[in-house]
Amino acid sequence: MEVSTFFIHITIILLSARILGEMAAYLSIPSVIGELMAGIILGPSLLGLIEPSDVIKLLAEIGIILLLFEVGLETDIVRLMKTGVNSTVVALFGVIAPFAFGFCVGYYLFALPFLTSLFAGGTLTATSIGITVRILTDLSKHHSREAQMVLGAAVIDDIIGVILLAFLYDLSLGKGVSLQHTSQIFVFIVIFMVLAPTAAKLMAGVIRRFDSVSQIPGLIPTTVVSLVLFFAWLAHAVGAPELLGGFAAGIALSRRFFLPMGLAVHAEPAFAHRIEENMKPIIHLFTPIFFVMVGLSLNLKAVNWGSSFVWIFSAVLLITAVIGKIMGAFFIKEDYYRKWAIGLCMIPRGEVGLIFAELGKAAGIFNDDVYAALVIVIALSTVLPIFVIKWFYSRFEDKLGEV
Amino acid sequence: MEVSTFFIHITIILLSARILGEMAAYLSIPSVIGELMAGIILGPSLLGLIEPSDVIKLLAEIGIILLLFEVGLETDIVRLMKTGVNSTVVALFGVIAPFAFGFCVGYYLFALPFLTSLFAGGTLTATSIGITVRILTDLSKHHSREAQMVLGAAVIDDIIGVILLAFLYDLSLGKGVSLQHTSQIFVFIVIFMVLAPTAAKLMAGVIRRFDSVSQIPGLIPTTVVSLVLFFAWLAHAVGAPELLGGFAAGIALSRRFFLPMGLAVHAEPAFAHRIEENMKPIIHLFTPIFFVMVGLSLNLKAVNWGSSFVWIFSAVLLITAVIGKIMGAFFIKEDYYRKWAIGLCMIPRGEVGLIFAELGKAAGIFNDDVYAALVIVIALSTVLPIFVIKWFYSRFEDKLGEV
Numbered sequence A, B: 001m002e003v004s005t006f007f008i009h010i011t012i013i014l015l016s017a018r019i020l021g022e023m024a025a026y027l028s029i030p031s032v033i034g035e036l037m038a039g040i041i042l043g044p045s046l047l048g049l050i051e052p053s054d055v056i057k058l059l060a061e062i063g064i065i066l067l068l069f070e071v072g073l074e075t076d077i078v079r080l081m082k083t084g085v086n087s088t089v090v091a092l093f094g095v096i097a098p099f100a101f102g103f104c105v106g107y108y109l110f111a112l113p114f115l116t117s118l119f120a121g122g123t124l125t126a127t128s129i130g131i132t133v134r135i136l137t138d139l140s141k142h143h144s145r146e147a148q149m150v151l152g153a154a155v156i157d158d159i160i161g162v163i164l165l166a167f168l169y170d171l172s173l174g175k176g177v178s179l180q181h182t183s184q185i186f187v188f189i190v191i192f193m194v195l196a197p198t199a200a201k202l203m204a205g206v207i208r209r210f211d212s213v214s215q216i217p218g219l220i221p222t223t224v225v226s227l228v229l230f231f232a233w234l235a236h237a238v239g240a241p242e243l244l245g246g247f248a249a250g251i252a253l254s255r256r257f258f259l260p261m262g263l264a265v266h267a268e269p270a271f272a273h274r275i276e277e278n279m280k281p282i283i284h285l286f287t288p289i290f291f292v293m294v295g296l297s298l299n300l301k302a303v304n305w306g307s308s309f310v311w312i313f314s315a316v317l318l319i320t321a322v323i324g325k326i327m328g329a330f331f332i333k334e335d336y337y338r339k340w341a342i343g344l345c346m347i348p349r350g351e352v353g354l355i356f357a358e359l360g361k362a363a364g365i366f367n368d369d370v371y372a373a374l375v376i377v378i379a380l381s382t383v384l385p386i387f388v389i390k391w392f393y394s395r396f397e398d399k400l401g402e403v
Helices: A003-026 A031-042 A054-073 A077-082 A084-109 A114-123 A129-138 A145-172 A179-213 A219-237 A242-253 A269-297 A308-329 A336-345 A351-362 A368-399 B003-026 B031-042 B054-073 B077-082 B084-109 B114-123 B129-138 B145-172 B179-213 B219-237 B242-253 B269-297 B308-329 B336-345 B351-362 B368-399
Strands: none
Touching: A003 A031, A003 A054, A003 A269, A003 B054, A003 B219, A003 B242, A031 A129, A031 A269, A031 A368, A054 A129, A054 A219, A054 A242, A054 A269, A054 B003, A054 B054, A077 A084, A077 A145, A084 A114, A084 A145, A084 A308, A114 A145, A114 A351, A114 A368, A129 A145, A129 A269, A129 A336, A129 A368, A145 A179, A145 A242, A145 A336, A145 A351, A179 A219, A179 A242, A179 A269, A219 A242, A219 A269, A219 B003, A219 B269, A242 B003, A269 A351, A269 B219, A269 B269, A308 A336, A308 A368, A336 A368, A351 A368, B003 B031, B003 B054, B003 B269, B031 B129, B031 B269, B031 B368, B054 B129, B054 B219, B054 B242, B054 B269, B077 B084, B077 B145, B084 B114, B084 B145, B084 B308, B114 B145, B114 B351, B114 B368, B129 B145, B129 B269, B129 B336, B129 B368, B145 B179, B145 B242, B145 B336, B145 B351, B179 B219, B179 B242, B179 B269, B219 B242, B219 B269, B269 B351, B308 B336, B308 B368, B336 B368, B351 B368
16 A cells, blocks of 8 residues: 555545544434444445555554553552452453353254354453443543443453464364463463553663663653663564553553552653643554544455344344343342443443454355354444433433442 | 554554663654664664564654644744745755755766666655654754744755655656656645645634633644644645655744734634643644654664675765765855754755665665665764764854844
């Protein structure tokens, strides 16, 4: 692609995301819906104006990594730890139930092949961190207790999703189930999530020391983005999703993350503030590209709208996908309404589901109709909860006394 | 290339540019030298660690466009107009002399083919705006009278360079000299440079109006970057260098650019300040990639260091390249020392020269030795003036009374 063509594509993506996002906000609809719509309109579903090229995918990937960095930056690690057990329960049930339901629906109800049913279950497992975070931020609920729990659960979800993907991928290649490979990935990811924030914190200490002697402008944007991309690379290297690297770097730079025994200089409020000031414009520039990209990747034209199989299969899957995720929240000890809030926030699928669907299609595991049904399920399970959550908060906000 | 490989490449580029840039500044060497060195070390010249891939080239291109945007933002259009005649004289002589000298050296002195000599002359024509601006900024001279004149001359230079490139390209394809094509490009570029800032100003007025009603964060980074990339695309569409689009957008958003008859809302200082606050981190993130890219593009390993032709040809060309550019400044009415300052600042070649050299090599117009000699000339004419200009200012600064 020619360089200038790419420039006009980025211009169109950024401006349409902005215009539709603002329009949505004006109509009291969460703005992320506008950005997703921009992608659907520009993409193969409608206008076919912009193809999700590799470069745009890359910028979108940077967008989601930076978004997770921002989430990490605003995360109170102590509170996250406290809600850790509950988050894990929500995450585990939120993965197992949709996976089991999805598999059973495919294998027993619709008599699909074994591997196809497994992949269909896999497509339903992972909650979209990006969309969940955006909904909660759009509703100014991202500092609430339930947001903390959902965030933790979504991160754990993503890890399990990636392990499941590796597992099913091995299976699809006829390699058989490699428990060793799967558990190896698991161990690597756990080590990464424990060590990465500490390592990032030490590096941040180096940046802060440099800050006082630096003689050329732009120290913070270049070094912090480097730090984030380095940990994204490292996450990928150990087999974890890249966005976890961004999250780890964000947690390390947050105001509430301290190393034991004063290993590194404590984050000064002034320095933390400067990081936020410098990083916000960069984060705001890249993240809309991610949400437009999710819309671009949904090819609604590929759906055979006349097939009754597509309609019935997607309707049944959607119900199981929703119930499966909400259920998870009911296995923890919490207020009744907060359980609902957590369950609803876990529903949106988005990017990881799409990766499963694309992989299954590319490997010939999904035929066109199964693929189409999964795309419908992902689209609806992404978009519908946004409205439901908004309605839920407007109706039951007073029942959710902050703790 | 895999996404995560790209992440580690960007990390390496940003960090090495930062470290070598800071080291250079610490040793009182202009920091741009450090960034160019980072590219030479990482690239095919030395380590061969990073290939200048399409994606990195694209980010570098965004870097130079954003740098020109920043330059435009800080440009006083009234002063630029006042120095316009002088800038044009400097630019014209600074193109004609090196081109004529380069051609004569090649054709008469070294008996090279006609087309090869023309391309060799072309390689010497354009001053590198990016490097010139960086040197003057590193020395805190970017608001001086001579900087204004050099900037104007370098912009005009770039326009002439692109027209010359189009002209020679036609010639190399055996199409003969198309005066119509050449003059058409010229007219388009002039129209663009007159209309673009006005159009950009009107669009900026729209952004400002949106600013007060916008409900989602990130209005300025997304819309201003869109504006810049849109004008870069437009510049390319009319046949002008893309960075002129960034410059036009920057001028439009600068504090000193007003439309006649109050067509648009005047830029409020507060709004202009917010644009700078939001854009600086983004500009600082992308511009180092450009300077590292220039270093990456210089393959010093491709030089046949044992060939006496390479040494003699490049030495003679370098002398003509330096004299040709300095001469231009002596055709204007100015103080003696300021003439020298202007002449010296016009010497750095860099990116446009490299485009000529690459094109000539790809088209078979340059053999390996001629190409190598030109690479040496570009490298030395980029790096040496940086030291000379620094020395010049430290020695003669008091003679350059500000006007």
